[in-house]
Amino acid sequence: MDTTTRKVSPLRQRMIEDMRMRKLEPRTQEGYIRAVRKLTEYLKRSPDTATVEDLRNFQLHLVDTGTSPITLNATLTGLRFFFDITLGRAELMARMQPVKLPRTVPVVLSMQEAAALIAAARNIKHQAALSVAYGAGLRASEVCRLKVGDVDSERMALRVEQGKGAKDRYAMLSPVVLQRLRAWWRIGHAQGKILPGGWLFPGLDVMEPLSARQLNRAVHDAAAAAGIAKRVTTHTLRHSFATHLLERKVDIRVIQVLLGHKKLETTSIYAHVATDLLREVLGPLEQVPPSS
Known part of the structure; x- marks a missing residue:
């Protein structure tokens, strides 16, 4: 093993x-560092020597090499932090604009x-973790970081600490989800996997939570076993x-709160995939009298 630092x-x-001072999430910090490293590799010199023309050519390089819009915009965000905050040269990024992302609708499973x-x-x-993801609408990272004490059976709520945007919120806890959590707790506690006040879904090391990657792998395996062909x-x-x-017919503003969305616009995307609502709409052709 190479132990060279x-x-x-x-x-x-x-x-x-600069990133630590602003308490940016570790993954955000990694992304910003990656963006500056890409620029450095392109320039073949220190990134603090970049000019406006260098940055323009770098964005063209990203486009020409097939960089996805999401990755391209993430790279620009990291560079903007570097030039605006670390170097104090915001003018260099003034003409760098993010690209428009294609609007897509999410893949949705039927209830069955x-x-x-x-x-x-x-x-x-x-099974319990996936029940929480579906039954409470939590993100993978939010499911993984639940602790035993976050289950409030009196108020039938799940406390989500420091979700996206570093915000706390409460999510719904249905009787079915609570029943499955209790079943898992009894087994996990008896096996010494769930510690008092510890993680609700521990990883292989009980002192660490299940990772989002491990949870996604469990979803992929379950989808394959269930014969679900959709990309899940x-x-x-x-x-x-x-x-x-x-x-x-749950009010979309209630759904917004349950999901922890900051903007209603983010939640409104689900109106495009709610097929039961589409089936209730009477199309104009249905009202046209049949031709004699």
Whole structure:
């Protein structure tokens, strides 16, 4: 094993400190560092020597090499932090604009497919975790970081600490989800996997939570076992949760709160995939009298 420690340049160290001062999430910090590293590799010199023309050519290079719109925009965001905050040269990024993302609709399971997927999970821990993802509409990271004390059976709510946007919120806890959590807790506690006040879904090391990657792998395995051909992730269960609530006539503003969305516009995407609502609409052709 190579134990050599890579030397961190003063410029990179300053950027790391700038990100730490603002308490950016670790994954965000990694993404920003990756963006500056891409620019450095393109320039073949220190990124603080970049000019407006260099940055323009770099964006053209990303486009020409087939970089996806999401990755391209993420790279620009990281560079904007570097030039605006670390270097104090915001003018260099003034003409760099993000590209428009294609608007897509999420993959959604039917209620029968969601139930089959959860039932096909290989063990009771995964079944309980997927039940929370679908039954409460939580993100994968939010499911993984639940602790035993976050289950409030008196108020029938799940406390989500520091979800997306570093915000706390409460999610719904249905009787069925509570029953499955209790079943998992009894087994996990008896096996020494769930510690008092510990993670509700621990990983192989009980001191660490199940990772989002491990949970997604469990979803893929369950989808394959259930014979579901759709491209499914843990987030698909969250999409399905919101869509099925909308189809049951739950107010979209209530769904917005349950999902923890900041903007109603984000939640409104589910109106495009709520097929039960579409079936209730009487098309204009249906009202045209048949030709004699």
